[in-house]
Amino acid sequence: MIQTPxxxxxxxxxxxxxxxxxxxxxxxxxxxxxxxxxxxxxxADVGLPDMTxxxxxxxxAKTLVIGVANRGGVIxxxxxxxxxxxxxxxxxxxxxxxxxxxxxxxxxAVAEATxxxxxxxxxxEVEFPIANGVKRSxxxxxxxxxxxxxxxxxxxxxxxxxxxxxxxxxxFRPTGQTGILITGNGIPLDAVVADFxxxxxxxxxxxxxxxxxxxxxxQGSLFHxxxxxVTMALIHxxxxxxxxxxxxxxxxxxxxxxxxxLPSLEALRDTALPLARIANPACEVVGISINTAAMSxxxxxxxxxxxxxxMGLPTVDPFRQGAGRLVDALAAL
Amino acid sequence: MIQTPxxxxxxxxxxxxxxxxxxxxxxxxxxxxxxxxxxxxxxADVGLPDMTxxxxxxxxAKTLVIGVANRGGVIxxxxxxxxxxxxxxxxxxxxxxxxxxxxxxxxxAVAEATxxxxxxxxxxEVEFPIANGVKRSxxxxxxxxxxxxxxxxxxxxxxxxxxxxxxxxxxFRPTGQTGILITGNGIPLDAVVADFxxxxxxxxxxxxxxxxxxxxxxQGSLFHxxxxxVTMALIHxxxxxxxxxxxxxxxxxxxxxxxxxLPSLEALRDTALPLARIANPACEVVGISINTAAMSxxxxxxxxxxxxxxMGLPTVDPFRQGAGRLVDALAAL
Numbered sequence: 001m002i003q004t005p006x007x008x009x010x011x012x013x014x015x016x017x018x019x020x021x022x023x024x025x026x027x028x029x030x031x032x033x034x035x036x037x038x039x040x041x042x043x044a045d046v047g048l049p050d051m052t053x054x055x056x057x058x059x060x061a062k063t064l065v066i067g068v069a070n071r072g073g074v075i076x077x078x079x080x081x082x083x084x085x086x087x088x089x090x091x092x093x094x095x096x097x098x099x100x101x102x103x104x105x106x107x108x109a110v111a112e113a114t115x116x117x118x119x120x121x122x123x124x125e126v127e128f129p130i131a132n133g134v135k136r137s138x139x140x141x142x143x144x145x146x147x148x149x150x151x152x153x154x155x156x157x158x159x160x161x162x163x164x165x166x167x168x169x170x171x172f173r174p175t176g177q178t179g180i181l182i183t184g185n186g187i188p189l190d191a192v193v194a195d196f197x198x199x200x201x202x203x204x205x206x207x208x209x210x211x212x213x214x215x216x217x218x219q220g221s222l223f224h225x226x227x228x229x230v231t232m233a234l235i236h237x238x239x240x241x242x243x244x245x246x247x248x249x250x251x252x253x254x255x256x257x258x259x260x261x262l263p264s265l266e267a268l269r270d271t272a273l274p275l276a277r278i279a280n281p282a283c284e285v286v287g288i289s290i291n292t293a294a295m296s297x298x299x300x301x302x303x304x305x306x307x308x309x310x311m312g313l314p315t316v317d318p319f320r321q322g323a324g325r326l327v328d329a330l331a332a333l
Numbered sequence: 334m335i336q337t338p339x340x341x342x343x344x345x346x347x348x349x350x351x352x353x354x355x356x357x358x359x360x361x362x363x364x365x366x367x368x369x370x371x372x373x374x375x376x377a378d379v380g381l382p383d384m385t386x387x388x389x390x391x392x393x394a395k396t397l398v399i400g401v402a403n404r405g406g407v408i409x410x411x412x413x414x415x416x417x418x419x420x421x422x423x424x425x426x427x428x429x430x431x432x433x434x435x436x437x438x439x440x441x442a443v444a445e446a447t448x449x450x451x452x453x454x455x456x457x458e459v460e461f462p463i464a465n466g467v468k469r470s471x472x473x474x475x476x477x478x479x480x481x482x483x484x485x486x487x488x489x490x491x492x493x494x495x496x497x498x499x500x501x502x503x504x505f506r507p508t509g510q511t512g513i514l515i516t517g518n519g520i521p522l523d524a525v526v527a528d529f530x531x532x533x534x535x536x537x538x539x540x541x542x543x544x545x546x547x548x549x550x551x552q553g554s555l556f557h558x559x560x561x562x563v564t565m566a567l568i569h570x571x572x573x574x575x576x577x578x579x580x581x582x583x584x585x586x587x588x589x590x591x592x593x594x595l596p597s598l599e600a601l602r603d604t605a606l607p608l609a610r611i612a613n614p615a616c617e618v619v620g621i622s623i624n625t626a627a628m629s630x631x632x633x634x635x636x637x638x639x640x641x642x643x644m645g646l647p648t649v650d651p652f653r654q655g656a657g658r659l660v661d662a663l664a665a666l
Contacts, residue, residue, distance in 0.1 A: 191528065192527050194530050198562060222565075228566070229566030231562075236562070278555075278596075
C-alpha cells in the first residue's frame, strides 16, 4: 500500500529514542530506505545518509515516512514546511502520529493539488469486536516490559526472523505504527477505542496451526501509568502461551514520568504472569530480553550473565546476540 | 443539557442486568423519571409505570432515554420503530450506546425534520491529555470488581450521597454512560482512545481540597479479559487513596465469558492493590461492597458477616444498608 523506497524524516527529534520509528524501519527493512532527512537541532541519527528532498528523489525515494514521535504526536509548524515541500516535490507521506496528516488542512490541500497520497497508519481501518476470551489454536508469545521503549518490538521481530530462518511457522504481529510501517499490516492499538482494545488483539492473532507462533508486538508497560491499560489489553486479548520480560538497565526513571522508578524484573514477572494466566492458565515466562544498547560489550555480557543467574531464565540482548536462545525456550515449552 | 423528565426505554432487554442504565437513573434520580416503555419480550423491569409514548408525553416526559445495553451496543431495527415514533411525538433521544444515534441516517433525518435533539453521551467531547502521573491533591476512592456489573457505580453513588449527607466534601465522578446520564457530566471512558484513557481519568479527578473525596466510578474488572485494560487505566489514572472491593456472590461465571470463573475477593485484593500502589504507594483497600440483590435478607446478612470476618474489612451491601460504614472507613484512613 505504501510505496517504497522511503526517505526517513527525523525532524527535530530531541533524542535517539524519539526516532525509534525510523530506527525500526532502518533495522528491519534497510532495503526499503534510501536515506534520512534531519532538521536543525535534531539529536537522532539512524545511520543512513543525510539527504535533501531533491537528493532522495534522485535516489528513487517515493514516500517520506515520519520516523519521529513527539509526546502527544503533534505535527509542528517547523515540520510542516518540510512536509509541504516533500509533497510538492512528488513524495507521498506516511505517518503513525496521533495528529493525522489528513486532518491538517494545508497538507490535505497540497496533497490534493499534487496528487500525492497521505498514509495515516495509526488510524484503525477495521471495526473490531469486543473480546470474547475464547481459547484459540496456535501459540502466541508476547514481550512485556519494565517500561515503554525497552526493546519489545525488536524482540518480537528478532524471534520471528529466527523462527523463519529455522523454517518454523511464525508471524510478527504489529500493534504499533512502526511495526505496521515495517510489515504493512497490524493494528494501531493505542488508537483503538478502549472497549475494543482486547478484541482488536484477538482479531490480530486468530486461530492458527498448533505449531505456529504469533509474536505479538508489546506496548507500554504494566508499570507505566500513562499506558498500562494498553499493555493489559495485550495480555488478555493476546492469550499468550509465553511471555518474554524486556528491560533497559540504564534507565533512571520511567519514560516521561520523572518521579516513577522502574520495577525490578522480579516485580514484572510476578505482576505480569498471574494476569496472563487469567486468559491462559498455561502461560509461562520463558526468557528475558535486555536492551544493552547503552552499555559496552563487557558491561553487557556481565549484566546478562548476572540476570540469567538471578532469574533462572535465558537472558539475551537480541540485537547483539540474536534471538536464538529465546526461540529455543519457546521450542522447549 | 438533556431535558428532564425522562421516559426510560427498556427495549427487548434479555435480562435485568441489560437494563442497568435505566435502573441506575431510576434509583438515583427517581424524580427525573415519569415511567418506562418496554417492547415485547422485554425481561427487565425497573419498577416504574409502563407507559405508551402518548401517555408519557401527557405525563410531561421530554426525553426518551435508552436505558438498555446490547452486547456491542447496536441499535436494532425493532428499537428503531419506537425511536422514530418518539421523535415524531416530540421526544428528544438520549443514549450511551456505542452505536450512535447521530450515525443512523433515519434517526438523524427524523430528528432534523422534527427539530428534536439526539444526545449521544458516549461520545467524548474533550481532547484528553496523555496521563502525566503527577501526584494530585485531594483524595480519591475507586471501587474495583471481581467482574463487570457487580455494583461499583452504586457503591460510588452511595458513598458520595452519604458524605454529602454528613456535610463532607465529596463528588461522584462518572466514567460511564449511566453516571453521565445521572449527573450530567463525566467521561465516557470505554469510548476514549486507548492512549488517552488514563489521561482522561486524571482530567476528571483534578487537584482538590485535601479533605475532599472524589468517588470515581469503576469499570470492568482486572479479571474480565474483554475490559481489563479500561480498569487498569482507572487504577493508574485515578491514583486512588482507597479501594473498595466489589462482588456479586451468585454469579456462576464472568459476565459474557462462560468459561471464566470469578476470582476470589482475596485474589482481587492481591491483584488490585499492588497495581494501585504503582500510582499511589499510600493506597489501601478499605472496605468491601457486596451486591446481594439476588439473596434473601438472611442469606445476605450471613454472607456479609462471613466475608467481613474472613477479609477483616467492613463489608456491606450499600443498596440494602447504605454506605455509612464504608465512609467511616475512609474517615479512618
